[in-house]
Every structure is written in C-alpha cells, then in structure tokens.
Amino acid sequence: MPDERLVDFDSQGGNLISVYLVTHFELSDQSYKDVLSFNDDLLGMKHNCSYAMDILSVKEEFDFDFPFNMLAIKSYVQELIKRLGIDITLPEMKERDFDKLSQD
Structure with missing residues (x-):
C-alpha cells in the first residue's frame, strides 16, 4: 500500500527517496501510522526532499x-x-x- 501522503516532488530538482518497509506480516493501522511518523521524523523536514514508502512483503523474518x-x-x-x-x-x-x- 503506497503512502498516500506523498509530498509533491519539487520541480526544481530535489531528492526523491524511495522507502521500503520490509515485513513478513501485515501491520495494524496503528503500526503503519507509527512507521509513517518515524519516516516523517527522519525525512519530513529535509530541505528539497520528497519521499514515498511502499511495503515489500517477504515470506519470513x-x-x-x-x-x-x-x-x-x-x-x-x-x-x-x-x-x-x-x-x-x-x-x-x-x-x-x-x-x-x-x-x-
């Protein structure tokens, strides 16, 4: 499930970071929100930077x-x-x- 909160990528040529959450189980809505919050803490305030997160499911840990x-x-x-x-x-x-x- 792609991150619906995608920031519009800056047409001036900023950094676009692809974030993948690698997991072997389905996350609860709250856990997913916690991960998004963590991403925002790390990347949300970076100048001229956009990011998108997607989930990469794996069979086992x-x-x-x-x-x-x-x-x-x-x-x-x-x-x-x-x-x-x-x-x-x-x-x-x-x-x-x-x-x-x-x-x-």
Missing part, C-alpha cells in the same frame, strides 16, 4: 548469526534490491565495515 556473520545483511539487501528491479550492486564489504555500527 530475516535471521542471521549476529554478530558473527554481518555480511549476511549485505546479501539479503542485495536480494531485495534485485527483487525490486533496481539496477544497483552494493559495494564490496568486509566484516570490519560493520564494526562502527552501534546502538549505544
């Missing part, structure tokens, strides 16, 4: 051997990109590229 196989994230995201028909190849990565990611 992504599961990987955290923190021992972080490269599985890259492979998974590359599969999603291919499924969406986006012609992008993610750059080469090493496990250490994930070392500075933190929730602290």
Whole structure:
C-alpha cells in the first residue's frame, strides 16, 4: 500500500527517496501510522526532499548469526534490491565495515 501522503516532488530538482518497509506480516493501522511518523521524523523536514514508502512483503523474518556473520545483511539487501528491479550492486564489504555500527 503506497503512502498516500506523498509530498509533491519539487520541480526544481530535489531528492526523491524511495522507502521500503520490509515485513513478513501485515501491520495494524496503528503500526503503519507509527512507521509513517518515524519516516516523517527522519525525512519530513529535509530541505528539497520528497519521499514515498511502499511495503515489500517477504515470506519470513530475516535471521542471521549476529554478530558473527554481518555480511549476511549485505546479501539479503542485495536480494531485495534485485527483487525490486533496481539496477544497483552494493559495494564490496568486509566484516570490519560493520564494526562502527552501534546502538549505544
């Protein structure tokens, strides 16, 4: 279900960001609204930026051997990109590229 709150894209040539919510279950209306609110917090106030969100349904939750196989994230995201028909190849990565990611 595409985001009906699409902001008119600026004819002056701004950034248009496609956001995909990857999920293996149907979201309640409230959860969907919470995700839209989160998107607005991150992207809604960006100058000359529009965004649209769509849901990408997957069969099962992504599961990987955290923190021992972080490269599985890259492979998974590359599969999603291919499924969406986006012609992008993610750059080469090493496990250490994930070392500075933190929730602290």
